[in-house]
Amino acid sequence: MTKILMVATNVDQIGDQKTGLWLSEFVEPATEWTHEGFEVTGASIKGGRIPIDPNSYSNELPRVWDGVMEPIHDTIKLSEVNPEEYDAIFFCGGHGAMVDFPNSPEIEALLDHFKQNNKLIGAICHGPAAFIGNKDVNDISFIKGIKITGYSNEEEQATGLADAMPFLLEDELKEAGASYESGGVEADHVVVDQNFITGQNPQSTHRIAEVFKEHLSS
Template identity: 55%
Template sequence: MTKILMIATNVDQLDSDHQTGLWLSDFVEPATEFKEAGFEVVAASLKGGRIPIDPHSYSNELPRVWDGVMEPIHNTPLLSEIDPSEFEVVFLCGGHGAMMDFPNNKTIEHVLRHFLTKKKIIASVGHGAAGLIGVTDHNGEAIVKGRTMTGFTDAEEKETGIEGLLPFTIEEKLQAEGAGFEGDNPDKDHVEVDEHFITGQNPRSSLSTAQAVIKKLRKPQPQ
């Protein structure tokens, strides 16, 4: 069975007044699509354990179908203990928490380099693209350089009202590392596919990003 590795943040606070974490739909919607397509989903995190959920990303009335899908984020293994060779896709989930623990992380870089070398799918949605920041290939080049990508836009960040709490914005950092950044209007469903890189702009793009991953997986590869 094809296995998909989904990486989620462990960060639950931006400061003493602002809770954060995983944006729930950035995990649940793709995970649901992957499972319904017959793929196995494994969630992991840098510190392991239960993944914190951004309180703004859910209500008290969650769809019942999400119950089983959420199970992998109740007790995640350490990403450092995951063998990336077992997976065909790595999917970086969003939420403002990812802005704090994903960038410039050596464990994430190790995982992504495997997928880069093997030309396996590297996907992200929203703030999950922060995991691509600071990652270089074996030649020391930023892996996003020359790629057409998207992620949470500066315009969307300003609308959150917490831009000042963040170390950077996704749009500015991807551009600084050489990516061609393409963003749609705030809250629009927007996905970019550049070879084996698949990126979604925001939570509204979670489902479309997963569908693009599935389409890529099922496309016959040249011999």
């Protein structure tokens, strides 16, 4: 059975702003993949229950999401993950990822395994923050020379949260050596390069789930 490790943030607050996982960026891919017969495991740096950004859902959650949220209720710690067991890794977004994904030894170790073994590495929206500050054994950025997307500077400015962020994701992805691409504000935009599949924003979630599925099924 194809197994996917889905990594979410543990951070629930940045300054006075409540944050966490952007819910659809976990649930929409997880729904697509479990329907395909893939096995999804929720993971985070600290483990446990994942905080959900209150702006990412209403009181009425889609019924199709029933049962799919269970993996984020009690995530496994990344330090306890055996990457050999997984065929792909996927970093979910939400502003919290900007805090605990960069410069993470646990994420760095996993990225090294997935890149060295040419397994799929995916990230959506703020999820590519996982590529910031994390380098391979040769001290080289994992995304040097890789075409990639993620939440754009223009989109971040539009949220009004740019000043609260530790950095702007687009800027840091470029600084890390990536070839950054944006499809425009709120564009459905997915980029595939080598074993990296990245989506720009929440509007890209369904498409990245489809592209990821196609690559894993081929």
